[in-house]
Amino acid sequence: MNTLSKAARYIRWILVITISLSASPVHAHNPLPKTILKVKPSIVGIGLHDPRSAPKTTLSATGFVIGNGQLVATNAHAIPDLNSERNQSIAVLVPGGRTSEVYKATLVAKDDEHDLAIVRFQGKRLPPLSFSNQTVLEGQAIAFTGFPIGPVLGLYPTTHRGIIAAKTPVILPVPQVGKLTAKQLKRMKHPFEVYQLDATAYPGNSGSPVYDQTTGEVIAVINKVLLTGNKESALTKPSAISYAIPVKHLQELLTSL
Incomplete structure (x- = not known):
């Protein structure tokens, strides 16, 4: 009877451990959800603002905040050609659901060879992303x-x-x-x-x-x-x-x- 009781307690202990492990959150060992929360406030849209069009602002590409919080990095090809007669400008779109905001921006640096550009917008400063100095590995x-x-x-x-x-x-x-x-x-x-x-x-x-x-x-x-x-x-x-x-x-x- 003692032997059966010990065996039963052992099996029950194994079942409890198994159930506890299976019930653990999926992201317990996955850092990505926390990283996304950290990165998203720095992600903005890149587009064109045309006061004579409807809608006035269009979204065409992605950018991310760097430097002092008012600089945005994107691709050079994402920078729209502007028509001065229509008073067009580069637009930086800050996500926020119904409270999304649009800021006018100016091109401050461009590298056509590597298809990179940096624009500056006037508005609230956003959290900038940091650059990695680590060696990038295949499989990373x-x-x-x-x-x-x-x-x-x-x-x-x-x-x-x-x-x-x-x-x-x-x-x-x-x-x-x-x-x-x-x-x-x-x-x-x-x-x-x-x-x-x-x-x-x-x-x-x-x-x-x-x-x-x-x-x-x-x-x-x-x-x-x-x-x-x-x-x-x-x-x-x-x-x-x-x-x-x-x-x-x-x-x-x-x-x-």
């Missing part, structure tokens, strides 16, 4: 937050996660030299490394910060136009592979201010 867990298909889904920051799939040159060799474009020839003289992501970015994600899932420090900037156009120009149907520009190029641009 990353996430990026932005506005995929922003004009349709609206000003609601969305996060995707994945890993650094590869470090690769900005241009890939082609079978015949005669098939190289002028832009590709120019880039072959001064190639730079980019990150290939095992995660899917969508139109509107351009300019999104790619960050470490644990620290939230930015390691790269999503690019959906410049890099795909160069690396996959030979494909009739471009792949869903996403690319990102190492943050060191953004650091250099910020330092140039």
Whole structure:
């Protein structure tokens, strides 16, 4: 009887431990939820403000706050062409549901080679994101937050996660030299490394910060136009592979201010 009682108590103890473990929160060992909460206040939309249009402000890309809290980093191609006669301006859209805010911004730095830009907006200071100085490794867990298909889904920051799939040159060799474009020839003289992501970015994600899932420090900037156009120009149907520009190029641009 004593032996059976001990066995029963042991089995019951095992069941209690098993149930307790299975009932633990899923995110108990997942740092990403806390990191997203830290990153989201720094994510803004990039668009065009036209007082003569309806709606007056349109969303086209993503940006994130850096520096003094009034600077925003994004892709150079995301900066709209302005019509001075219509009094158009670059718009920085700060999410907030019904209380979303729009600020006029000016371009203060641009790097066409790496498709990066920095704009300054006048308004409340927002929490800036920090840059990572750690070596980026293939297989490293990353996430990026932005506005995929922003004009349709609206000003609601969305996060995707994945890993650094590869470090690769900005241009890939082609079978015949005669098939190289002028832009590709120019880039072959001064190639730079980019990150290939095992995660899917969508139109509107351009300019999104790619960050470490644990620290939230930015390691790269999503690019959906410049890099795909160069690396996959030979494909009739471009792949869903996403690319990102190492943050060191953004650091250099910020330092140039």
